[in-house]
Amino acid sequence: MNKLNASFRDPAGFIFRDENGTILRQVNQAGKSDYDTLMDSGLYDVLSNKDFLISHEEVENKNSEVYKTIKPDLLPFISYPYEWTFSQLKDAALLTLYIQKAAIAKDVCLKDASAYNVQFVNGKPVFIDTLSFEKYVEGEPWVAYKQFCQHFLAPLALAAYKDVRCLQLLKNYIDGIPLDLASSLLPRKSKLKLSITTHIHWHAKSQKKHASDTEVKAKASKGKVSRLAMKGLIDNLISAVKGLKWKLDNTEWGEYYTFTNYSDTNFDRKKELVSSYIDKSSPKSLWDLGANDGTFSSIGASKGIHTVAFDIDPIAVEKNYRRVRKEGIPMLPLQQDLTNPTPAIGWAHTERDSLQMRGKADTVMALALIHHIAISNNVPLERIAEYLSKLCNHLIMEFVPKEDSQVKILLATREDIFPQYNLDGFEQAFSQYFDVVEKDQVGDSHRTLYLLKTK
Amino acid sequence: MKLQKALIIIGLMVCLDLDAAAYLDPGTGSYILQMLVAGVLGGLYAIKLYWNKILNFFKGTSSDDDSLEDLGDE
Numbered sequence: 006m007n008k009l010n011a012s013f014r015d016p017a018g019f020i021f022r023d024e025n026g027t028i029l030r031q032v033n034q035a036g037k038s039d040y041d042t043l044m045d046s047g048l049y050d051v052l053s054n055k056d057f058l059i060s061h062e063e064v065e066n067k068n069s070e071v072y073k074t075i076k077p078d079l080l081p082f083i084s085y086p087y088e089w090t091f092s093q094l095k096d097a098a099l100l101t102l103y104i105q106k107a108a109i110a111k112d113v114c115l116k117d118a119s120a121y122n123v124q125f126v127n128g129k130p131v132f133i134d135t136l137s138f139e140k141y142v143e144g145e146p147w148v149a150y151k152q153f154c155q156h157f158l159a160p161l162a163l164a165a166y167k168d169v170r171c172l173q174l175l176k177n178y179i180d181g182i183p184l185d186l187a188s189s190l191l192p193r194k195s196k197l198k199l200s201i202t203t204h205i206h207w208h209a210k211s212q213k214k215h216a217s218d219t220e221v222k223a224k225a226s227k228g229k230v231s232r233l234a235m236k237g238l239i240d241n242l243i244s245a246v247k248g249l250k251w252k253l254d255n256t257e258w259g260e261y262y263t264f265t266n267y268s269d270t271n272f273d274r275k276k277e278l279v280s281s282y283i284d285k286s287s288p289k290s291l292w293d294l295g296a297n298d299g300t301f302s303s304i305g306a307s308k309g310i311h312t313v314a315f316d317i318d319p320i321a322v323e324k325n326y327r328r329v330r331k332e333g334i335p336m337l338p339l340q341q342d343l344t345n346p347t348p349a350i351g352w353a354h355t356e357r358d359s360l361q362m363r364g365k366a367d368t369v370m371a372l373a374l375i376h377h378i379a380i381s382n383n384v385p386l387e388r389i390a391e392y393l394s395k396l397c398n399h400l401i402m403e404f405v406p407k408e409d410s411q412v413k414i415l416l417a418t419r420e421d422i423f424p425q426y427n428l429d430g431f432e433q434a435f436s437q438y439f440d441v442v443e444k445d446q447v448g449d450s451h452r453t454l455y456l457l458k459t460k
Numbered sequence: 461m462k463l464q465k466a467l468i469i470i471g472l473m474v475c476l477d478l479d480a481a482a483y484l485d486p487g488t489g490s491y492i493l494q495m496l497v498a499g500v501l502g503g504l505y506a507i508k509l510y511w512n513k514i515l516n517f518f519k520g521t522s523s524d525d526d527s528l529e530d531l532g533d534e
Contacts, residue, residue, distance in 0.1 A: 015483050103529050117484050146498070151490035203497050211496075212489030230495055234502030238494065241501045 010355035011121070017136040029064065032073040036136050039116070040073060043138040046111040052132070057104055059124075059133045075135060081290070081311040081335070085357050086120040086156070087176040088339040088347060090323040091164050091251040093130070094172065096330070097123035098157035098246045100130045105147070106239050109232065114141035118153035120181070121357070125337050128329035144229035147238065151212075154204050155181025158245060162205060163187055165249040166195045169319050179351050184209040200245035253320065271448035278445050279370065279401060280304050282456040285443065286399035288367030294343055295374035299325035299336060302370075306336040313366070315341035343374075344382045361395055369397035373452075376405045379426055380415045386425060386434035394438035400457040404431050408451045428453065 007022040017036025023029055032040045043049050052058035061077040086094060097120055105115045115137055122134040147153075156175075159182040163171035167190060174182050188209040195201045230238070267275065283291065283305055293302040296314035298321045305312040314336055316322050325338035341347065341360065349359040371393065378384045393400055405412055406428060407421075425434070432441075439457035446453050516522055 017483075099529075106529075146486065146491050146494045148484055148486045150494050151487040152484060154490075203493075207497075208490060208493050211493035212487060215489035215492055218488045230498045231502060233506060234498035237500075237502035237505030238498045240505045240508070 010352070011357070012134075013352075015117075015136060027076065028079065030061070030075050030077060030135060031071050032075065032136065034070070034072050037072045039136055039139045042113055042140045043135065046113050048108055048111045048113050048138070049135075051107060051111070052104060056126075056129060057100060057107075057132055059131050059135065061135055077133065077135065080124050080126065080133065082313050082337055083358070083363060084125060084313075084337060084339050085175075085347065086160075087173055088341060089125075089172070090319055090326050090338065090340060091161070091169055091172065092323055092326055092330075093125065093338075094120065094157065094164075095161055095246060095249065097130045098153075098161060099243065100132060101153065101157065102239055102243045102246065104132055105149075106236070106243075108138065109141055109235055109239070112141045113138050114145075114147065115149055118149035118156060120156040120175070127333045127335055128326070128331070129333070143232050146230045147235060150238070151184075151208075152181060153242065154184060154208055157181075158201075158204055158242070159184060159187035161246060161249045162195060162201055163190055165251060166191050166201075169251055172319075176347075176350065179356065184212060198245075198248065200241055200248070204242065204245060251323065267450060268448070271450045274448040275372075275403075275452075275454065276301070276304060278447065278454050279372070282401045282443060282454070283308065283310070283368065285456060286368045286401070286458075288399065290366045291368050291370065292364075292366040292396065293370045293372075294341070295371060295377070296325070296338070297321050299328065299338060301372055302336055302338075303334070305368075305370075306334045309335065312336045314338045315343075317342045343378060344384070364396045366397050368399040368401060369393060370401040372401070372403045372454075373405060373411070375403070375431075376409070376412045376415060380412065380423060383422075386431055387437065390435040390438045394459050398459050399442075400439060400455070400459070402435070402455045402457055403447070404428060404453045404455065406451050406453075 006024075009020045009022065009028075012019045012030075015036075016033060017039050018030055018032045020028060020030050049058065053060045059077045059080075061075040064074050064076045066074050086097070089097070100123060101115070101118050105118070108114055116139045117134075117137050119134075122132055122137055123130045124133050125131070155178075160172050160175055163174070163182065171182075171190070174186075184205055188206045191201070191205065196206060279301055288305075288310055291302075291305040291310045291312040293299070293305070293312060293314045296302045296316045297318075298316075299314045302312045302314035302325075312335065314322075314325055316325075316338070317340065319340055322338045322340045325336075329336045329338055346360040349355065349362060350357045375386075375389065378389055379386055393402075407413070407416065407423075407426060424430075435455075435457060438460055440460060441455060442458050443456035444453065
């Protein structure tokens, strides 16, 4: 049994991979009552019918000391909150609250509210932790209130009031952004919003005031949270999350591809070539690195191939996510800085995987990307080839030469210290790690497209 | 009366056995704030529900407060 490290904190059970590679979840005897509460209350049916909660089937127990073994639906790709754009985190927050609301109605309660419990499938958030539920005892406060505020409300408020790049703080704070930090970073005008004042500013003050207070039971027994109060709290959190918006003006939302230097004919030719290269490599999983707003990723997704569309620009990712959510296509837009890819984080670097650990993808696309890495970031071509070979079996790569206007812009303000950056240098560097399967010039442009196979 | 009070306190202590199965630390300050504000938010929620009922009465529609909402475009 290969126990996966993402789920070791909860004694109710854990995720593991069996000898056939199937992902299963073990329900320990300690998790019996929680699991039965979810299943017997009817909540599981309500939530899974609406695709709010991942469906599972019970499978044969190989160990009699285990209460149950369940097989959840397979997720095509695991992503993390620090890779999500604003609307993805917001949708995940609303999903969590809607589930808690539906749970209370059935005398069940969410025992945690971690953003890592949510994944995205076909543009929709899905709650994946079947063991996050317990029996609701009227009068008890919501045990996951603090976690919800740290994982969702604080980063969303910082993104909405301050800067969307604040979402990246989640990479450093694995259990959500500390509320005192959020409170100190948020601008004064956030205090005009009662829900933000309550759940972040007052919340942080209350935490500070009672920081050394170990008598939680004694304090808690002085009051209780009635069912109506619990519903009011959840309803208020829903309004708070809904009220947070990432405002962008029209120029920022402008058409990205109006800035390309391709003529319409060449652009169409590039699409044709990419489509035929995808067919030739026949992938089950496709990653598009530097996907922009997902124009070329859509070619893969439209063929039914699960496509992860990575881009460094949060606006491009946001735009792509809104489209994917609307169309419900098998694509997952994520934010990713390839010059500093997602690291492995958490206890012993094993709780959340790095980008590379979540590969290999069958096929990776890197279109109009190489000049940004090689010239803007000074990464030698050999190193680019080496890293990409670790991420995929097939690579669809576009070489953008110095004659290209985009590269000319990059070189306009700096010394050209890249004598190897030409078609020969590119082929030499990549031939150490890849074999060329196909090679085509894109129409009458200066650019060349390659289909490469990892050696 | 004294016995009744004592029973209520014992009852509360049983209900609030926070160690029961919770693996998450709820945080003392977070718990206290929640108890302080949830009552008020519950009151506001009750007003909102009645208001919606009045609106629904005039509109001739009905709504279920516990029904699952839809996620979607704004």
